[in-house]
Amino acid sequence: MNNVRVIVAGPRGKMGSEALRMIEKEEGLELAACIDRKHNGEQVKDLKGLPAFDAFIYEDIEECFQAVEADILVDLTTPAFGYKHTKTALEYGIRPVVGTTGFTTAQLEELTDLAEEKELGVVIAPNFALGAVLMMQFSKWAAKYFPDVEIIERHHDNKLDAPSGTAVKTAQLIQEARESKQQGHPQEKETIEGARGADIDGMKIHSVRLPGLVAHQEVVFGSSGQNLTIKHDSFHRESFMSGVKLAIDHVQKLDVLVYGLENLLD
Ligand SMILES: NC(=O)C1=CN([C@@H]2O[C@H](COP(=O)(O)OP(=O)(O)OC[C@H]3O[C@@H](n4cnc5c(N)ncnc54)[C@H](O)[C@@H]3O)[C@@H](O)[C@H]2O)C=CC1
Numbered sequence: 395m396n397n398v399r400v401i402v403a404g405p406r407g408k409m410g411s412e413a414l415r416m417i418e419k420e421e422g423l424e425l426a427a428c429i430d431r432k433h434n435g436e437q438v439k440d441l442k443g444l445p446a447f448d449a450f451i452y453e454d455i456e457e458c459f460q461a462v463e464a465d466i467l468v469d470l471t472t473p474a475f476g477y478k479h480t481k482t483a484l485e486y487g488i489r490p491v492v493g494t495t496g497f498t499t500a501q502l503e504e505l506t507d508l509a510e511e512k513e514l515g516v517v518i519a520p521n522f523a524l525g526a527v528l529m530m531q532f533s534k535w536a537a538k539y540f541p542d543v544e545i546i547e548r549h550h551d552n553k554l555d556a557p558s559g560t561a562v563k564t565a566q567l568i569q570e571a572r573e574s575k576q577q578g579h580p581q582e583k584e585t586i587e588g589a590r591g592a593d594i595d596g597m598k599i600h601s602v603r604l605p606g607l608v609a610h611q612e613v614v615f616g617s618s619g620q621n622l623t624i625k626h627d628s629f630h631r632e633s634f635m636s637g638v639k640l641a642i643d644h645v646q647k648l649d650v651l652v653y654g655l656e657n658l659l660d
């Protein structure tokens with residue numbers, strides 16, 4: 395069987411470099427090229443700290459797609475570029491696997507329509523770590539019995555988007571399981587704006603950004619006389635890679651956009 399040819403956008407990033415190491419280890423995957431903001435025309439092997447791939451680096455995504463034969467784009471960049479890259483990949487018939495977070499609902503809807511129109515699979519997963527996917531599923535289940543819930547997510551201080559994609563997805567899953575609910579005291583007032591965190595359908599999300607952290611989330615459910623906390627920690631970005639591989643395997647058989655890795659699990 396032919397190797398699956400993958401283009402990685404964001405190869406020098408924390409996730410992108412981990413994805414290159416995963417591709418290096420996995421039989422059946424081949425790095426076709428990379429898309430980066432810098433190093434146009436250089437090879438991946440020329441860059442310090444990255445695996446010794448001969449694949450070329452392109453700054454212009456369209457130039458890359460015109461020059462290189464590829465099956466899949468793995469995007470691990472920033473919200474603005476991730477969206478543009480995903481859209482461009484679909485226009486060139488390349489299936490995107492997207493870990494980049496921070497897309498708006500309108501952008502997700504637009505990409506869903508484009509995937510349908512092109513009959514091409516897309517996987518967008520706010521979290522590729524299996525433990526985090528289970529945390530979200532367990533939280534959805536718990537919300538049926540414990541509708542009062544707050545989410546505390548903690549990340550490294552280089553993260554651009556807040557709240558995290560995982561926290562938003564968790565809140566959306568909980569929303570599916572419980573009635574809409576305004577939590578806390580009805581006359582509650584913030585004396586300092588933001589004190590109660592972000593709000594999705596009455597659920598509060600608190601975002602912590604500190605050096606030393608990787609990716610962590612607690613979903614805290616409250617009920618009279620008891621609390622239930624569902625917690626997940628990613629201590630290393632390797633934790634996301636089996637999910638990226640799973641998405642690469644599945645996206646080739648899909649002809650629609652799938653949002654969330656849970657949709658690919660048995
Ligand atoms: N879905 C998941 O499981 C996970 C998702 N993420 C998300 O992945 C994204 C990347 O995260 P990190 O690797 O931690 O960030 P990072 O800041 O370490 O890496 C981002 C990379 O994107 C590159 N980049 C920026 N603009 C670009 C462009 N126009 N073309 C090509 N490359 C460009 C930057 O040079 C940088 O190397 C974020 O949105 C983050 O939230 C992070 C961890 C897990």
Ligand SMILES: O=C(O)C1=N[C@H](C(=O)O)C[C@H](O)C1
Nearest residue numbers: 495520521553558559560609
């Ligand atoms: O930026 C990160 O690091 C992470 N981003 C994703 C998110 O926004 O949920 C996934 C994970 O939490 C790590």
